[in-house]
Amino acid sequence: MNTALSININKIALIRNSREGNYPDLIEYARQCIDLGAAGITVHPRPDQRHIRASDIAPLAALCEPLVNVEFNIEGNPFADAQGSYPGFMALVEASKPDQATLVPDTDSQLTSDHGFDLSTSGKTLEPIIRRLKDLGVRVSLFMDPDAEQIRRAADIGADRIELYTGPYAWAHKAKDGSLAEVITRFADAAEVAKSVNLGVNAGHDLNLDNLPALRNAIPHLLEVSIGHAFTVDCIQMGIAGAMSAYLDACIKS
Numbered sequence: 001m002n003t004a005l006s007i008n009i010n011k012i013a014l015i016r017n018s019r020e021g022n023y024p025d026l027i028e029y030a031r032q033c034i035d036l037g038a039a040g041i042t043v044h045p046r047p048d049q050r051h052i053r054a055s056d057i058a059p060l061a062a063l064c065e066p067l068v069n070v071e072f073n074i075e076g077n078p079f080a081d082a083q084g085s086y087p088g089f090m091a092l093v094e095a096s097k098p099d100q101a102t103l104v105p106d107t108d109s110q111l112t113s114d115h116g117f118d119l120s121t122s123g124k125t126l127e128p129i130i131r132r133l134k135d136l137g138v139r140v141s142l143f144m145d146p147d148a149e150q151i152r153r154a155a156d157i158g159a160d161r162i163e164l165y166t167g168p169y170a171w172a173h174k175a176k177d178g179s180l181a182e183v184i185t186r187f188a189d190a191a192e193v194a195k196s197v198n199l200g201v202n203a204g205h206d207l208n209l210d211n212l213p214a215l216r217n218a219i220p221h222l223l224e225v226s227i228g229h230a231f232t233v234d235c236i237q238m239g240i241a242g243a244m245s246a247y248l249d250a251c252i253k254s
């Protein structure tokens, strides 16, 4: 099966924010990604608004909403409260009603996302949030490590999907230290557990053209990958049309 490619545009927003003004235009960049074939746009509006700002969300939702084959995915910590002009994660999602919300256990101090949920501690507090989002018609995905028990807990509290945190996979792929086979097996087994409890499987973090094919071969039922950092860098090297073509090829059944 093909895997849907959702382009994370955080890093374009990071470049925009480094100067006054609106260059590059984030919405136009998202439109270009869609016109070139992206199946989705992903953003991670963090409370410090280091890249994606709260003011970006409504125009991005308006861009994606009318497009049948394009999904809008908002990632973030559902417990992140209002901070300055950031209204809080749940307020942003409830106002924009994206196709999917990917809940991530990030704290403000993190450079980037670097772990999945521990549902043995946060499961009870997440359950009503998941229910609220699903009542709004938003599909809920939980950012998870490849841990069988945790993934079963994700199903128990009503998640629709998990997003496997693929940072460790990407590092093992790059390290070429002999650890890759075991890591791939861990991710493949976790994806099978997800399938066994009727959870859809997404994946993301540090994915790129080098490591994506082996992940897709290991997880044939991989529904969606969200890719931003490497895609942005590859756009610099290859141009956006060339990069999009390469990533779309890597997401098609091999």
Ligand SMILES: CC(=O)[C@@H](O)[C@H](O)COP(=O)(O)O
Pocket (backbone or CB within 6 Å): 008, 010, 011, 044, 075, 104, 111, 112, 113, 143, 204, 205, 228
């Ligand atoms: C959840 C995940 O792995 C990425 O979406 C991450 O949120 C990227 O965030 P930064 O772009 O701030 O590194």
Ligand SMILES: NCC(=O)COP(=O)(O)O
Pocket (backbone or CB within 6 Å): 008, 042, 075, 163, 203, 204, 205, 206, 207, 226, 227, 228, 229, 230, 231
């Ligand atoms: N959920 C992962 C994502 O949206 C992008 O992660 P990355 O490709 O920027 O590491």
